[in-house]
Amino acid sequence: MSPSRNSNSPIIYWIRNDLRLGDNAALVAAAASGRPVIPLFILDETEHGPRSPGGAARWWLHHSLSRLADDYHALGATLILRRGETLAVLASVARETGAERVVYQRSYDGFGCRIHKSIKAHLSPLGVKAAAHAGYLLFEPEQVSTLSDTPFKVFTPFWRRCMQQAQLSAPLAPPQRISPANGVKSDALAMWQLLPSRPDWSGGLVRAWTPGEQAGLGRLQEFIDEAILDYSQARDIPGVAGTSGLSAHLHFGEISARQIWHAVNLAMASADIPEAAGEAYLRQIGWREFCHHQLFHWPDLDTQPLRPDFTRFPWRIANGESGLAAWQRGQTGLPLVDAGMRQLWTSGWMHNRVRMLTASFLTKNLLLPWQLGEHWFWDTLVDANPANNAAGWQWVAGSGADAAPYFRIFNPVTQSKKFDAEGDYIRRWVPELSALPSRYIHAPWEAPDNVLAAAGVTIGENYPAPIVDLKTTRQRALDAYAAMKASGEINSA
Numbered sequence: 131m132s133p134s135r136n137s138n139s140p141i142i143y144w145i146r147n148d149l150r151l152g153d154n155a156a157l158v159a160a161a162a163s164g165r166p167v168i169p170l171f172i173l174d175e176t177e178h179g180p181r182s183p184g185g186a187a188r189w190w191l192h193h194s195l196s197r198l199a200d201d202y203h204a205l206g207a208t209l210i211l212r213r214g215e216t217l218a219v220l221a222s223v224a225r226e227t228g229a230e231r232v233v234y235q236r237s238y239d240g241f242g243c244r245i246h247k248s249i250k251a252h253l254s255p256l257g258v259k260a261a262a263h264a265g266y267l268l269f270e271p272e273q274v275s276t277l278s279d280t281p282f283k284v285f286t287p288f289w290r291r292c293m294q295q296a297q298l299s300a301p302l303a304p305p306q307r308i309s310p311a312n313g314v315k316s317d318a319l320a321m322w323q324l325l326p327s328r329p330d331w332s333g334g335l336v337r338a339w340t341p342g343e344q345a346g347l348g349r350l351q352e353f354i355d356e357a358i359l360d361y362s363q364a365r366d367i368p369g370v371a372g373t374s375g376l377s378a379h380l381h382f383g384e385i386s387a388r389q390i391w392h393a394v395n396l397a398m399a400s401a402d403i404p405e406a407a408g409e410a411y412l413r414q415i416g417w418r419e420f421c422h423h424q425l426f427h428w429p430d431l432d433t434q435p436l437r438p439d440f441t442r443f444p445w446r447i448a449n450g451e452s453g454l455a456a457w458q459r460g461q462t463g464l465p466l467v468d469a470g471m472r473q474l475w476t477s478g479w480m481h482n483r484v485r486m487l488t489a490s491f492l493t494k495n496l497l498l499p500w501q502l503g504e505h506w507f508w509d510t511l512v513d514a515n516p517a518n519n520a521a522g523w524q525w526v527a528g529s530g531a532d533a534a535p536y537f538r539i540f541n542p543v544t545q546s547k548k549f550d551a552e553g554d555y556i557r558r559w560v561p562e563l564s565a566l567p568s569r570y571i572h573a574p575w576e577a578p579d580n581v582l583a584a585a586g587v588t589i590g591e592n593y594p595a596p597i598v599d600l601k602t603t604r605q606r607a608l609d610a611y612a613a614m615k616a617s618g619e620i621n622s623a
């Protein structure tokens with residue numbers, strides 16, 4: 131029998147990608163009610179659930195939940211973990227505990243939107259209310275539209291419209307105390323087996339990252355104190371730590387976009403950093419907003435091209451000969467591409483410029499569908515995010531919103547000479563090339579034999595020859611694009 135409801139019936143705070151205590155409107159609402167709070171995280175791997183996190187994100191999630199459990203403990207509460215279909219778990223925890231309400235942070239993927247629409251209908255027959263709170267984004271999708279009331283497909287006017295309404299209230303302080311709800315059953319985190327076991331490939335992730343709210347806030351402060359000043363130049367150089375590294379913290383909601391917004395604005399207002407530096411950084415937070423608004427309006431963003439003509443694009447088939455495996459393993463023979471793919475595999479993260487380059491290589495030089503790349507990134511990135519990843523891939527492939535003109539195909543050698551001139555990044559991630567002089571490190575197959583011998587490089591033996599010819603594959607991509615356009619004209623004739 132369910133406990134009867136009364137003024138002391140608990141509130142369920144359903145935790146999703148808001149693994150933090152600070153600036154958390156749903157948690158603050160739960161704590162302010164004075165009722166016992168059940169902070170509940172549900173691992174929903176059923177077919178009705180959200181897209182399952184990939185391997186690297188599962189590693190992050192484990193550690194983030196473990197830290198969050200400690201943070202709740204310090205506040206006198208207990209983090210409850212349950213596995214199963216979300217609505218069924220919410221209903222059963224409500225029945226077991228007599229909870230009178232569920233509060234949660236709104237999310238924008240297909241699953242989040244479906245739940246948002248159905249949760250009240252599902253829980254109200256049980257006498258349980260449900261309330262969503264904003265908190266993942268700076269601006270809600272309904273808030274930002276064109277004059278004709280359609281979603282923006284171009285970033286600059288989108289961000290301009292956002293800026294016209296950028297009076298954002300201050301971040302909320304974390305609750306000082308939460309009344310605990312005692313005796314609620316929880317899974318043990320270890321039972322979920324989120325960490326890799328045999329083989330344990332997580333060593334590079336452990337060295338690179340510290341999941342959790344405190345680490346995220348620390349990283350933000352360090353970035354503002356030390357790196358934001360040079361961000362607009364340094365953000366394009368993969369060999370330097372010129373970006374904030376906050377993407378996974380943002381993805382899991384260990385830090386809110388509003389906390390970042392306010393910290394950067396505070397630094398600008400106190401003249402610690404020039405406005406141009408702060409604005410260049412916030413513009414990237416704007417791209418995050420843009421991608422999430424796209425996902426909200428086009429829930430199939432991770433599988434379907436935003437530009438419908440791309441459904442006719444003549445992609446190659448991914449078979450043993452296609453180059454997919456060489457791309458995944460960082461064995462394409464193009465040093466900057468390989469460096470990026472190995473950084474991804476080892477550390478669960480890749481520099482943005484190299485994400486663009488490796489995505490261009492897969493979709494244009496190898497002419498393989500962007501969905502294959504999206505899928506690989508989904509499994510290997512600690513920051514794998516349904517909006518940013520899908521929009522990033524579609525942007526590079528040419529099928530997305532505000533995509534670069536198709537003919538602008540990244541050349542891995544030119545990009546390498548421009549953004550990794552001394553080969554610092556390549557030397558770090560492709561150590562077999564580290565003794566090559568900078569002049570030859572971008573295209574080692576062009577180096578004279580004596581230079582290769584002196585650097586201990588044998589092309590085709592300890593480093594591959596390029597798996598494609600850049601010039602002919604560039605032309606093949608342009609021809610494929612022209613064929614897609616032409617077939618559209620035939621269809622519409």
Ligand code: FAD
Pocket residue numbers: 365373374375376377378380381414415416417418419421480481482483485486489507511513514515516518519520522523526
């Ligand atoms: P910073 O330069 O410090 O930027 C700060 C924050 O702004 C980032 O943490 C991120 O939240 C946001 N941001 C920056 N650039 C972009 C962008 N182009 N699009 C959307 N948001 C942006 N980002 C993800 O968070 N998850 C992904 O799964 C993801 N997949 C991508 C796939 C491709 C093919 C491409 C081209 C880009 C992808 N990005 C993704 C965007 C971008 O590469 C990363 O956000 C960035 O490299 C993260 O590093 P940072 O936090 O140091 O970024």
